[in-house]
Amino acid sequence: MNTASATAANDLFPATHAEALRRLDIVDPAEYARSRNALDGATTGLSPYLTHGVITLREAVARLLQRRRLGFDDKLCFELAWREFFQHVWNHEGERVLQDLRPAGLWPGRYTPALPADIREGRSGVPAIDAAVRQLYATGYLHNHARMWLASYVVHLRKVHWRAGADWLYGHLLDGDVPSNHLSWQWVAGTFSTKPYLFNAENVARYAPLPAFKAWQSRGTVIDQPYEALDLLAREAGDCGAEPGVHAGVAEPALCAAPPAGLIAPRAPAVPPPRRDVALVHPWALGEPPREPGGGPPAWRLGVIHLPAHAALPWSEARWRWVLQRMAAVTDAVFIGDLQDAAACPPLPSRAAVDATRAPLPGYDAALASVATLRPAPRLLPDPPTLCRSFSAFYGGVKRQSRSLQALLNGELF
Ligand SMILES: Cc1cc2nc3c(=O)[nH]c(=O)nc-3n(C[C@H](O)[C@H](O)[C@H](O)COP(=O)(O)OP(=O)(O)OC[C@H]3O[C@@H](n4cnc5c(N)ncnc54)[C@H](O)[C@@H]3O)c2cc1C
Numbered sequence: 001m002n003t004a005s006a007t008a009a010n011d012l013f014p015a016t017h018a019e020a021l022r023r024l025d026i027v028d029p030a031e032y033a034r035s036r037n038a039l040d041g042a043t044t045g046l047s048p049y050l051t052h053g054v055i056t057l058r059e060a061v062a063r064l065l066q067r068r069r070l071g072f073d074d075k076l077c078f079e080l081a082w083r084e085f086f087q088h089v090w091n092h093e094g095e096r097v098l099q100d101l102r103p104a105g106l107w108p109g110r111y112t113p114a115l116p117a118d119i120r121e122g123r124s125g126v127p128a129i130d131a132a133v134r135q136l137y138a139t140g141y142l143h144n145h146a147r148m149w150l151a152s153y154v155v156h157l158r159k160v161h162w163r164a165g166a167d168w169l170y171g172h173l174l175d176g177d178v179p180s181n182h183l184s185w186q187w188v189a190g191t192f193s194t195k196p197y198l199f200n201a202e203n204v205a206r207y208a209p210l211p212a213f214k215a216w217q218s219r220g221t222v223i224d225q226p227y228e229a230l231d232l233l234a235r236e237a238g239d240c241g242a243e244p245g246v247h248a249g250v251a252e253p254a255l256c257a258a259p260p261a262g263l264i265a266p267r268a269p270a271v272p273p274p275r276r277d278v279a280l281v282h283p284w285a286l287g288e289p290p291r292e293p294g295g296g297p298p299a300w301r302l303g304v305i306h307l308p309a310h311a312a313l314p315w316s317e318a319r320w321r322w323v324l325q326r327m328a329a330v331t332d333a334v335f336i337g338d339l340q341d342a343a344a345c346p347p348l349p350s351r352a353a354v355d356a357t358r359a360p361l362p363g364y365d366a367a368l369a370s371v372a373t374l375r376p377a378p379r380l381l382p383d384p385p386t387l388c389r390s391f392s393a394f395y396g397g398v399k400r401q402s403r404s405l406q407a408l409l410n411g412e413l414f
Pocket residue numbers: 036042043044045046047048050051079080082083084086142143144145147148151170173175176177178180181182184185188
């Protein structure tokens with residue numbers, strides 16, 4: 001366990017709804033549009049909160065609109081829509097997003113199925129890559145550009161299959177999200193886009209500006225080449241390997257298929273009171289408990305970690321700590337185990353009285369549906385009934401259907 005980095009990540013991103021609101025209230029959409037591509041730009045750090053449903057996109061946009069003007073053509077809205085686009089693809093493709101959505105067709109060789117130790121340990125010798133790995137382990141967060149650089153280097157220069165990189169990054173991010181993460185890796189790799197994404201040292205120098213990002217500058221390394229040369233490397237060369245010489249590394253924090261012991265104190269009784277409806281609260285639905293205006297008692301909230309689903313895509317200790325801390329704060333009890341094991345699971349009322357939303361991790365929906373009535377995950381943008389394979393087709397459709405974000409919030413569609 002690497003408790004030091006777990007604590008740093010949790011300090012940077014407190015697992016509270018208040019922190020999500022604080023981050024939203026300081027967003028300036030114009031400044032975001034101007035600077036979001038730079039590592040020191042005005043990005044929001046909202047991804048752990050959106051990924052885990054601490055705040056929904058609908059709530060986030062409603063909050064933004066209270067203070068700011070925001071339209072479909074604003075950069076921030078556009079980026080938030082990418083998130084919903086990836087969820088849309090997940091809703092249609094499900095677990096298929098874990099495999100090449102179309103043949104790579106770029107490089108005729110066989111991509112390696114495992115991430116090399118020099119990359120995992122931040123000692124590839126390419127400063128931008130090693131600095132990104134260090135930051136990932138220390139904070140559980142990376143800027144979008146750093147994610148793109150990592151993915152591009154791993155796939156196109158080191159000839160590692162995107163899936164190995166995607167699983168690894170997913171595990172270490174606080175915001176690791178199968179639809180956004182695995183589809184972004186496929187987008188970089190060219191299995192979910194029309195061309196591969198490449199970058200060079202000049203691109204790093206531009207978006208990781210001096211003096212703050214001195215440690216990221218990568219002149220004189222394999223990425224310090226014109227795009228034509230990098231394109232040839234991606235298409236024709238094998239693994240370009242780590243840079244010559246010995247490079248100091250960093251220990252990779254363990255990825256755990258189950259929460260490390262002692263992260264939350266057990267609370268008794270973990271049994272729903274008689275005749276109460278039950279809401280299952282999984283790790284992607286960690287919103288504030290609803291207040292029932294004048295109605296009956298709100299549903300009894302049972303946090304659920306369905307362990308079998310986590311075995312294939314394990315999480316860092318920091319991620320487990322974050323999720324469990326938040327889950328404990330918004331539920332009446334937490335169940336960690338196999339939801340389909342009737343002997344271990346708390347006794348639940350009939351399925352009609354148990355509510356859950358869909359979850360974006362393979363294995364969860366089937367388990368949730370075995371005990372609960374399953375609803376779609378909340379969305380802001382309409383979810384087209386047929387699959388849109390490109391973001392532009394998806395977003396064009398959204399804009400044709402709705403007059404404004406406020407109209408969408410009001411449920412007004414053309
Ligand atoms: C290889 C790779 C892996 C990624 N993995 C994830 C992941 O696991 N989880 C995740 O939430 N995002 C992922 N992204 C998308 C994006 O990098 C992050 O959402 C963003 O960097 C999070 O930081 P932020 O909240 O400060 O973003 P901001 O720039 O402040 O954006 C605000 C919100 O908009 C959404 N958003 C912004 N850019 C994108 C994008 N390109 N794609 C999808 N949504 C976006 C996110 O919900 C984000 O929180 C990945 C991108 C790449 C290239």
